[in-house]
Amino acid sequence: MPQHQPPARPRDSEASKARLLKAATDEFAARGIAGARVDRIGAAAEVNKALIYTYFGNKEQLFDAVMDAHVARVLDEVPFTPEDLPGYAGRLFDFLLANPHQLRLATWHRLERSGTDHEPQGLGTSMRQKTAAITQAQTAGLLTTTFTPEDLLVFTLALANAWMPTSPMATNDQAAEQTRQHRAAVVEAVRRLVAGIPTTQAS
Amino acid sequence: MPQHQPPARPRDSEASKARLLKAATDEFAARGIAGARVDRIGAAAEVNKALIYTYFGNKEQLFDAVMDAHVARVLDEVPFTPEDLPGYAGRLFDFLLANPHQLRLATWHRLERSGTDHEPQGLGTSMRQKTAAITQAQTAGLLTTTFTPEDLLVFTLALANAWMPTSPMATNDQAAEQTRQHRAAVVEAVRRLVAGIPTTQAS
DNA sequence: GTGTGTCAAATAAACAGTTAGTTGCACTAC
DNA sequence: GTAGTGCAACTAACTGTTTATTTGACACAC
Numbered sequence: 023m024p025q026h027q028p029p030a031r032p033r034d035s036e037a038s039k040a041r042l043l044k045a046a047t048d049e050f051a052a053r054g055i056a057g058a059r060v061d062r063i064g065a066a067a068e069v070n071k072a073l074i075y076t077y078f079g080n081k082e083q084l085f086d087a088v089m090d091a092h093v094a095r096v097l098d099e100v101p102f103t104p105e106d107l108p109g110y111a112g113r114l115f116d117f118l119l120a121n122p123h124q125l126r127l128a129t130w131h132r133l134e135r136s137g138t139d140h141e142p143q144g145l146g147t148s149m150r151q152k153t154a155a156i157t158q159a160q161t162a163g164l165l166t167t168t169f170t171p172e173d174l175l176v177f178t179l180a181l182a183n184a185w186m187p188t189s190p191m192a193t194n195d196q197a198a199e200q201t202r203q204h205r206a207a208v209v210e211a212v213r214r215l216v217a218g219i220p221t222t223q224a225s
Numbered sequence: 226m227p228q229h230q231p232p233a234r235p236r237d238s239e240a241s242k243a244r245l246l247k248a249a250t251d252e253f254a255a256r257g258i259a260g261a262r263v264d265r266i267g268a269a270a271e272v273n274k275a276l277i278y279t280y281f282g283n284k285e286q287l288f289d290a291v292m293d294a295h296v297a298r299v300l301d302e303v304p305f306t307p308e309d310l311p312g313y314a315g316r317l318f319d320f321l322l323a324n325p326h327q328l329r330l331a332t333w334h335r336l337e338r339s340g341t342d343h344e345p346q347g348l349g350t351s352m353r354q355k356t357a358a359i360t361q362a363q364t365a366g367l368l369t370t371t372f373t374p375e376d377l378l379v380f381t382l383a384l385a386n387a388w389m390p391t392s393p394m395a396t397n398d399q400a401a402e403q404t405r406q407h408r409a410a411v412v413e414a415v416r417r418l419v420a421g422i423p424t425t426q427a428s
Numbered sequence: 429g430t431g432t433g434t435c436a437a438a439t440a441a442a443c444a445g446t447t448a449g450t451t452g453c454a455c456t457a458c
Numbered sequence: 459g460t461a462g463t464g465c466a467a468c469t470a471a472c473t474g475t476t477t478a479t480t481t482g483a484c485a486c487a488c
Contacts, residue, residue: 032452032453033451033452033453033466033467033468034467035466035467035468038467038468053259053337054257054259054260054336054337055260056256056257056259056260057257057258057259057260057337059442059443059444060443060444060445061442061443061444069468070467070468070469070470071444071445071469072445072446072447072468072469072470073467073468073469074445075444075445075446076467076468080444080445081444081445126336129332129335129336130336132332132391133257133329133332133333133336133391134256134257134260136391136392137392168413169410169413169414170406170410173407173410173414176387176388177384177387177410177414179387180383180384180386180387181380181383181384183383184379184380184382184383185379188335188336188339189339189340203373204376207372207373207376207380210371210372211372211376211380211418214417214418214420214421215414215417215418217417237433238432238433241433241434262476262477262478263477263478263479264476264477264478272434273433273434273435273436274435274478274479275434275435275436275479275480275481276433276434276435277479278478278479278480279433279434283478283479284478284479
């Protein structure tokens with residue numbers, strides 16, 4: 023006859039799901055899908071392992087849920103401005119710096135989950151919207167036509183990521199100053215990418 | 226009483242090591258350290274699993290050996306030209322395209338092995354040499370001083386990677402044409418980064 | 429025979445996923 | 459109010475499999 027602990031917490035499936043997502047985010051960001059341990063996620067969330075399967079299905083689907091949430095957050099919190107790509111790069115830089123899990127999760131996804139059918143919700147749509155917006159800005163003469171919209175988007179994202187640490191950094195004054203300089207360099211780099219619309223080169 | 230096969234292959238530990246490295250490269254590139262299976266590597270190399278431990282120690286050390294070999298290959302095959310960073314980016318692009326495992330291996334390393342003490346042999350030295358060479362080119366007036374040497378190196382590498390597929394691509398004519406255009410865009414992007422020294426262009 | 433390369437088999441731990449059952453709680457009937 | 463009911467939230471223990479790593483014996487070259 024199994025003994026049960028008195029429940030310290032009131033029953034609340036939504037709160038449990040939220041705690042699971044948080045714990046899963048940490049675990050997946052640190053170790054990826056193959057390296058993540060379902061037991062550890064359950065323990066960290068203080069939730070019984072079996073609930074992971076009732077709420078999310080399996081390990082992969084839990085990862086997908088984590089990805090969906092995080093993709094939604096970037097898209098929501100970093101507004102896209104096709105006529106100001108340097109500014110966009112700067113804001114993306116800031117966001118990734120403030121949310122160190124994001125880049126690692128995205129990278130794990132590329133390595134472990136690309137080639138499967140599942141793509142984070144809203145990502146494809148958002149990419150299409152962004153390239154369309156760039157095309158429009160180019161047509162309006164607000165943006166260089168030296169590059170295709172896809173090139174501009176891909177390069178801007180690449181440059182915003184370029185200086186991002188994959189493992190968490192120290193947070194002293196010297197590091198903060200370095201970070202500020204890296205940010206400035208990224209913005210300047212994108213400025214140079216998009217520079218030279220008006221007169222110098224005719225299209 | 227164990228049955229033994231007649232030895233189909235002559236004994237050659239060097240050849241076995243080489244086959245193991247090849248098989249390990251494929252396995253690690255596809256699945257990373259946590260996802261890799263020692264059994265699969267042994268089977269693919271047609272080498273008994275136990276030899277992996279004799280020759281390389283354990284799974285992680287085998288991965289490190291794979292990384293060392295691949296880092297050495299990039300450094301060897303892609304000459305660095307600080308006064309012609311666009312050309313370097315182009316050559317790196319070509320190399321990564323011809324060696325699709327490289328980028329994935331490097332990415333797995335960043336995710337799963339950074340923060341440990343092991344760094345691929347020669348990588349730190351090579352980075353230091355490259356930034357020093359950039360500094361020299363800047364002092365000689367051959368290269369923009371808008372960016373620090375570190376910025377220039379990091380951005381060039383980021384742009385060369387930007388269009389690289391993480392999963393293997395189809396190889397039809399249309400894709401080849403797209404690849405050519407991507408390469409040109411990458412080179413042009415780096416050109417814009419380094420542009421704007423006093424005279425128009427030095428040869 | 430000695431040493432080195434090779435192998436099948438063994439081992440012990442770790443793993444994702446399941447099951448059968450318990451508990452808290454809102455609601456209803458009285 | 460309180461006894462009864464249904465159900466969702468939760469749990470401990472377990473299952474069968476997979477895993478990295480080790481072992482001890484075999485075979486061939488010298």
